[in-house]
Amino acid sequence: MNQIKKLLIIGPVWPEPNSSAAGGRMMQLISVFKQNGFEITFASAALDSDFMVDLSEFGVKKVSIELNNASFDDFVIELNPDVVLFDRYTIEEQYGWRVSENCPKAIRLLDTEDLHCLRAAREKAFKEKRTFELHDLLSEDITKREIASILRCDLSFIISEFEMKLLKDLFKIDAALLHYLPFLVDEMSEEDLLKLPSFEERKNFVFIGNFIHEPNWNTVQYLKETIWPIIKKQFPEAVLEVYGAYPSQKVLQLHQPKNGFFIMGRAADANEIVKKARVVLAPIRFGAGLKGKLLEAMQCGTPSVTSTIGSEAMHANLPWNGFVTDDVELFAKKAVELYHDENLWKQSQKNGVAIVNECYQLSKYSTALIAAVNSLLNDFESHRLHNFMGSLLQHHAYKSTMYMSKWIEAKNKN
Incomplete structure (x- = not known):
C-alpha cells in the first residue's frame, strides 16, 4: 500500500458549513482525514453554489462528475482511491456499484448523516397525527434502501447512539459494520x-x-x-x-x-x-x-x-x-x-x-475513526467475508442499479 493513502469523498452537494450542520460535519471529517495524512478528492455532480466552501483552501481537490455516465468509471480507475466515502445512502446507490466494479479493493465507507428512514417515518407519523412507533420503519421503502446501503458498505458512520441501538436491535445489523461518530469539536473549559x-x-x-x-x-x-x-x-x-x-x-x-x-x-x-x-x-x-x-x-x-x-x-x-x-x-x-x-x-x-x-471530544473520536479505517485497510478481505448479507445485496442490488444507470446513460446519448 502507498504511504500516502487516497480518500475519495462523493457528495450530493459541495459542502456549505455555514448553511447546515451536514456541511459542518463533512468539514470535520475532511479535517480528521487530512490531519492523518490522507490525500483527499471531493467529487460531486452538483452545480457550484455561492456559499460552498473553497475546498482548495483545505488541500482538497475538487472534481465535478456526472450522474449515470461512464466517465466516472475512467475517473475512479485513474484516481485508484484506497478509501471511498459516500455522503448519504443515495450517493452509495448511485456510485457504489461503479466503485465496487472498478476499484474492488477500495474500502467503502458511508456517512449516514442521520438515519433518513427514521426522519421520514417520524415526519409521516406527525403529519398523519399519530404516535410514531419503531415498527413503522419496517414498512417504508426508504428503510429498505437505506439499510441495504449500510449492509453493502464496509463501515457506516452513525451520528447518534439512539440510531446505533436501533440498527443493532431492530435491524440486527452486525456491530462490525457500524461506527459511532458524533459531531467532533474541541474541548471547552x-x-x-x-x-x-x-x-x-x-x-x-x-x-x-x-x-x-x-x-x-x-x-x-x-x-x-x-x-x-x-x-x-x-x-x-x-x-x-x-x-x-x-x-x-x-x-x-x-x-x-x-x-x-x-x-x-x-x-x-x-x-x-x-x-x-x-x-x-x-x-x-x-x-x-x-x-x-x-x-x-x-x-x-x-x-x-x-x-x-x-x-x-x-x-x-x-x-x-x-x-x-x-x-x-x-x-x-x-x-x-x-x-x-x-x-x-x-x-x-x-x-x-x-x-x-x-x-463530542474531537481527539477521542477522531483517533477511534482512523484506527477503524486503518484496520479495514489492513484486512478488508476477512471483514467482507463475514458480511455475507452485504455481498448478497451487492450482487443483486448493484446489478439492478447498474442496468438502470446504463439504460439512462444510453437514453441520454440518443
Missing part, C-alpha cells in the same frame, strides 16, 4: 465561557436552521403559531430572531416585527449570532440524528429550550444546558425563566460545557 458575551451583554431569543430541511420549517411554524404567543403573553418585550439559509417565500411571510417575530434570513456568521443571543429556542417535533444548532448553542455558551426529539442522544445522562420539554405551556414558561434568571442561565452554560467535553 469554564474559562472559555468568560471570553464569551456575558448575560447582560446578550439579548433576544434565537432560532437558527437551514430551511431546506423540513423539520426546521415545521419548528418555525410551531414557534410562530403556538409557542411565541404564550411567551409574548408572559414577556411582552420578548424578541425572537429566526435565521436560516434558503428561506422560501412562505418562511419570509412569517416576519412580524410588531409581534417581536423577525425572519432574518441567512446568517453571515451563525456563531456570532448565537453568541449574542441569550436563549436558543428549538421545539423540534420530528427528525433524526444530532442537532447541530443545539451543539453550536453549547459551544457559544447559549442555553437552549428544546424538545425530546431535539435533545435525543445529545447529552448522555448529563443535565441539559437549559430545559427539555414537549409541553407547550412549560416550554414557554421555562424559556422566559431562563431568559431572566442569571444564576439559572449560568448553570445551564456550565451544563453545556460538560456535555461538549463528554460527548
Whole structure:
C-alpha cells in the first residue's frame, strides 16, 4: 500500500458549513482525514453554489462528475482511491456499484448523516397525527434502501447512539459494520465561557436552521403559531430572531416585527449570532440524528429550550444546558425563566460545557475513526467475508442499479 493513502469523498452537494450542520460535519471529517495524512478528492455532480466552501483552501481537490455516465468509471480507475466515502445512502446507490466494479479493493465507507428512514417515518407519523412507533420503519421503502446501503458498505458512520441501538436491535445489523461518530469539536473549559458575551451583554431569543430541511420549517411554524404567543403573553418585550439559509417565500411571510417575530434570513456568521443571543429556542417535533444548532448553542455558551426529539442522544445522562420539554405551556414558561434568571442561565452554560467535553471530544473520536479505517485497510478481505448479507445485496442490488444507470446513460446519448 502507498504511504500516502487516497480518500475519495462523493457528495450530493459541495459542502456549505455555514448553511447546515451536514456541511459542518463533512468539514470535520475532511479535517480528521487530512490531519492523518490522507490525500483527499471531493467529487460531486452538483452545480457550484455561492456559499460552498473553497475546498482548495483545505488541500482538497475538487472534481465535478456526472450522474449515470461512464466517465466516472475512467475517473475512479485513474484516481485508484484506497478509501471511498459516500455522503448519504443515495450517493452509495448511485456510485457504489461503479466503485465496487472498478476499484474492488477500495474500502467503502458511508456517512449516514442521520438515519433518513427514521426522519421520514417520524415526519409521516406527525403529519398523519399519530404516535410514531419503531415498527413503522419496517414498512417504508426508504428503510429498505437505506439499510441495504449500510449492509453493502464496509463501515457506516452513525451520528447518534439512539440510531446505533436501533440498527443493532431492530435491524440486527452486525456491530462490525457500524461506527459511532458524533459531531467532533474541541474541548471547552469554564474559562472559555468568560471570553464569551456575558448575560447582560446578550439579548433576544434565537432560532437558527437551514430551511431546506423540513423539520426546521415545521419548528418555525410551531414557534410562530403556538409557542411565541404564550411567551409574548408572559414577556411582552420578548424578541425572537429566526435565521436560516434558503428561506422560501412562505418562511419570509412569517416576519412580524410588531409581534417581536423577525425572519432574518441567512446568517453571515451563525456563531456570532448565537453568541449574542441569550436563549436558543428549538421545539423540534420530528427528525433524526444530532442537532447541530443545539451543539453550536453549547459551544457559544447559549442555553437552549428544546424538545425530546431535539435533545435525543445529545447529552448522555448529563443535565441539559437549559430545559427539555414537549409541553407547550412549560416550554414557554421555562424559556422566559431562563431568559431572566442569571444564576439559572449560568448553570445551564456550565451544563453545556460538560456535555461538549463528554460527548463530542474531537481527539477521542477522531483517533477511534482512523484506527477503524486503518484496520479495514489492513484486512478488508476477512471483514467482507463475514458480511455475507452485504455481498448478497451487492450482487443483486448493484446489478439492478447498474442496468438502470446504463439504460439512462444510453437514453441520454440518443
